[in-house]
Amino acid sequence: MIKKSAISIAYFLGSMAILIGLWQLVSIITKAEIPSPVSTWTVFKELMVEPFYDRGPNDKGIGNNLFSSIGRVFTGFLLGSIIAIPMGMLMGSTKIGMSLLNPIVQILKPVSPLAWFPLGLLAFKDSGGATIFIIAITSLWPTVINTAFGVSSIPQDHKNVGKAFGFSTWKYLTKIVIPYALPHIFTGLRLSIGIAWVVIVAGEMLSGGVGIGFFVWDSWNGLSLEKILVAILIIGLVGLILDKGFNALQNLFSWEGK
Known part of the structure; x- marks a missing residue:
């Protein structure tokens, strides 16, 4: 090891x-x-001297911007997951559910997050709410698809066990469907959190205010390419940490090879 x-x-x-x-x-x-790695490192050290300062609505430290983005990402991701997992289970468990819902998934899945943003603004009257909305609506599709695949691939023997023991719907769901589909669900969640983290940058560039996406846009307006590169590296590092975290959860709950 x-x-x-x-x-x-x-x-x-x-x-x-x-x-x-x-x-x-x-x-x-x-x-x-x-800018070179050396000059970018110099700017990074300057930003880290006071990462959580707050001098007004549009002047906050990179730490404040980062944690604001992470909060929005997880809020949108959780809202999307609450919709995606039951929807995927319904699609995977019944042919009627698949026939009715799969066309909706295939039509909405390719839509750019930028196309959803005006609808989010109209619905929530707030740029922060609109950003959370586009994260939720664009990140839920991998979880829907993987959950549906996991549920639909349950072996017939497993289903027969539930029937033989007279499982109620709830018991069948908790003892057979969820345990078998859980590795697939976590695969979907892992893909969804990656999409959510990508979308946040575009959303915050449009919404302004505070966040790592806004920090990138504000740095561009201030002609500081070093700050943009620092933000890109931080975005990539956080994305890596999120992916590794969900990969660990996926391995923890995976029954394959056990």
Whole structure:
């Protein structure tokens, strides 16, 4: 286990070295129009001196912006999951549910989050609510699809056990459907949280106020490419942490190989 962890860390450090090397090369080719890793690191250290300062609505530290975004992401993600999991179970458990709901999924799934934003503003009269709305509506589809697949692939033997023991609907759901479909549900949730984290940047660029997306846009207006690169790296790092966290949950609840 220790050896495996050491190898994983070594590969990660090697990957980061390649990324920094390519970044430095691009900076040289563009004659520093794209800031170098060194200059970006300098700005990063400056931002970390006081990451949680608050000097007004549009002047907050990068820490405040980041945690505001994370809060919106999880709110939208949880709302989407509350809709997605029951919807996926209904689609996977009955042919009627699949026939009725699958066309809706296929029509709405490709719609860009930017197209939903005006409807969110109209419905909630608030840019923050609109951002949470577009996160919820665009991130729920992977969970719907994976949940439906997990439920629909339950072996007939499992279903027969429920019938043989006279399981009630609730007992069948909690003893057979959810345990079997849980690894697929977590796969969907893992994909959905990734989409939610991508969408937040676009949403906050449109909504303004506070958030990591707004920080990127504000940095562009202030002509600070170093700050933009810092934000990009932080967005990528948080996305990696979220993915690893949901991957750990997926492995924890997976019955495969146990």
